C-alpha cells in the first residue's frame with residue numbers, strides 16, 4: 525500500500541445509521557486551524573523526497589508535491605501554501621491570495637501538459653489538516669468515475685511503478701523549468717522580497 529498523506533481522503537465508510545446525525549468537530553479544531561501540531565508546516569520544511577511523494581515545484585507561495593499513490597491518478601499533486609501557517613484562502617492578504625492561486629494554476633498547467641487529462645479537478649478541502657492546500661487531480665480519459673468526484677478508494681490504490689512515477693516528476697519539473705511562473709506584470713506586491721522574475 526502507498527504511504528498516506530496525513531489528510532488522505534478516507535475510503536468511504538458505510539452510511540451512518542442515522543444519515544441526518546450531526547456530529548461535532550474535534551475538540552481542539554480551532555487550535556489546529558491556528559496551526560497547532562500542523563503536519564503540513566513540518567512537511568514544507570522537509571526534504572524533497574518524502575515517503576509519499578516528490579517535490580516537483582518550489583514557488584514563492586506554493587510547494588507542489590507529486591503523490592506516490594494511485595496508478596490511475598498519474599500526475600496527482602498536492603499544492604501547499606508555503607509561507608507559514610494559514611487555514612483558509614480568506615486568511616491571506618489579497619496579494620498573497622493572488623500569488624497562491626496563480627502558482628496553483630501554473631502547477632496545474634504543468635500537470636495538464638504532462639498528464640493530458642479529460643478534466644483537472646481542484647480540491648481545496650482541509651477537513652483533516654486545516655493548512656491551506658489544494659489537491660490537483662488530473663482525471664484520466666479512462667477514469668473510475670467520469671463526471672463525478674473521484675471515489676476515495678482511488679487515493680489508496682497501488683502507486684505507479686517507481687520508474688514511471690519518477691518520470692512523471694521529471695516531466696512536471698521540466699515543464700515548469702521551461703515555463704517560469706507568469707507573475708502579474710510588474711506588481712511588486714506579488715514578488716515580496718525581490719524575485720527571480722524581476723531579473724528579466
Ligand SMILES: [Zn+2]
Pocket residue numbers: 559562563564565566608609610654655
Ligand atoms: Zn500549517
